[in-house]
Amino acid sequence: MASFKSKILEIVDETPRVKLFRLERPADFVFSPGQFIMASIEGLYTRENILVKRSYSIASTPSDNDFLELCVSRADNGLFSGALHSLKKGDYVNIQGPYGVFSLRRPVPENVTFIAGGSGIAPIRSMLRSLLMEKDAPSKIRLFYGFRAPSDFIYRKELQEFSKRLIIAAAIDSPAEGWNGEVGFISDVIQRHVNYERSDSYVCGPPPMVNATIKSLISLGFDERRIYREQW
Template identity: 30%
Template sequence: MSHTIRIAQTDLHFPCAPGQTVLDAALAAGIELPHSCRKGMCANCAGRVDEGLVEGLGGAPLHHEACDPDQVLLCLCVARSDLLISPTRYRRVDPAAAKTFVAKVYKHQMVASDVSLLQLRLPAGQRLKFRAGQYLQVILDDGSRRSYSMANPPHESDGVTLHIRHVPGGRFSAVLPTLQPGDAVRIEGPYGSFGLREDSQAPLVFVAGGTGFAPIKSILDDMVKRGDSRRPVTLLWGGRRLEHLYLGAAVQRWQRLLPGLEFVPAVSEPIADTPPEVFRGDVRQALLARLASLAGHELYACGAPALVTALRQTAVQHLGLAPQDFFSDAFVSGPTPDAEQRRLAAA
């Protein structure tokens, strides 16, 4: 049977169908809760269940090491009774905003040995309306999906640019080398709640690992477009080798147009003749070495789940960042489960 979910200290409530997660039910009702990976790996969706009973989808664990003791992962919670929940934040959205497009490849280039920059164009007259930091899903021939952040800013809405790391054995990684200009690619979006808090004046710290640079690029390009140069910005971008910091021209442009932007490139593998501006070590070590305190800052982290978790711990436990000022987008490889797959998993 369906259950009713209420958000504490509001008059908001929404139905939750059998086998539907709390996050999916909220999104279907036009209420966006914080989320990113939707697989229980990033903990962005962590919130409290103040009243009622829940269980993990398909027996999944409801806790993550980044959760507070009284929090659960709302992306994996299935209601077993009516609920009263306290998410960290929420906002109203249009549940029909995500749309499907048949885009065409405009340009495809290798920008590193294992990274493609894929530019897609939408059909004439169509636009993908999104917020800087959001992602889309590429729909493969077998119906499975892969999620990629838009690297272009929202005003470039007639197409999308994706930064795609080639994953050995990956389903879409096998398709990527064959894509040529004019080829069709089905996409759907936008999705995700990651994005800049524009009502804040706090200094900004962006930390990217590899292709986690993509959503940060969208946010910084959007800041340039809006003429938003009032907040100090520090950008740390890490990779195994220098080639993995593949868009130096974009960083140089921001340094010209966003006064005071500080860029810290970090390379984890030993290299000969390291340029003096390059930090030798991983991006978490660079964060510790280059910033004495994060008190009063906001940190936006993008990359693999293990990196995001390590950055959260480092920023909060060692650099004084307030937990509520840590925002992240965890890049999880593999299929993105949709609502029907989640329902079947719980059946």
């Protein structure tokens, strides 16, 4: 486990609520796609005088040698996400990690299904990009991605580019003008698209979305032992 101070190299306003933070990555920092880090900011303490630490999935891939990317949604009145969103390029964040067991299982089977809700796309994006870079990439990769409104579509451009190489269904919760993708909760959208196949599945998002999605996959015949989850 590593612990280091990392300079913010770049900040991208990805959606109205989400910023992407590119952070300096030490040469010897090793992680698996899907893992997360713990972040803290010097001087940011709770009222009880405890250093505030929060977990964030690494959205970049191990082969992005020069940086770590975090995809951070600003929570309403969120202590840490609010503070992070107010930092500027050149400021520092303290990082510890990597942590977690939500990562690609090897060997990777022919079919892999990813299902993300909101900022839950962060670890999934790392896994997807890593898989697509491999020369023996699985023959069928599917991504189901749900979010509230069209403006909440994180990594939209990149995922649309990926769509030449994988099957993507993006869904918003309720109809919106100009949106011609899917509408409805992603757990229901899966039901319209998937017939059971042997597949490893990775689900990440808010707990209600993760629970509903896993129920939905099981009802389609997916093997619960091959469904991996992360939630926050």
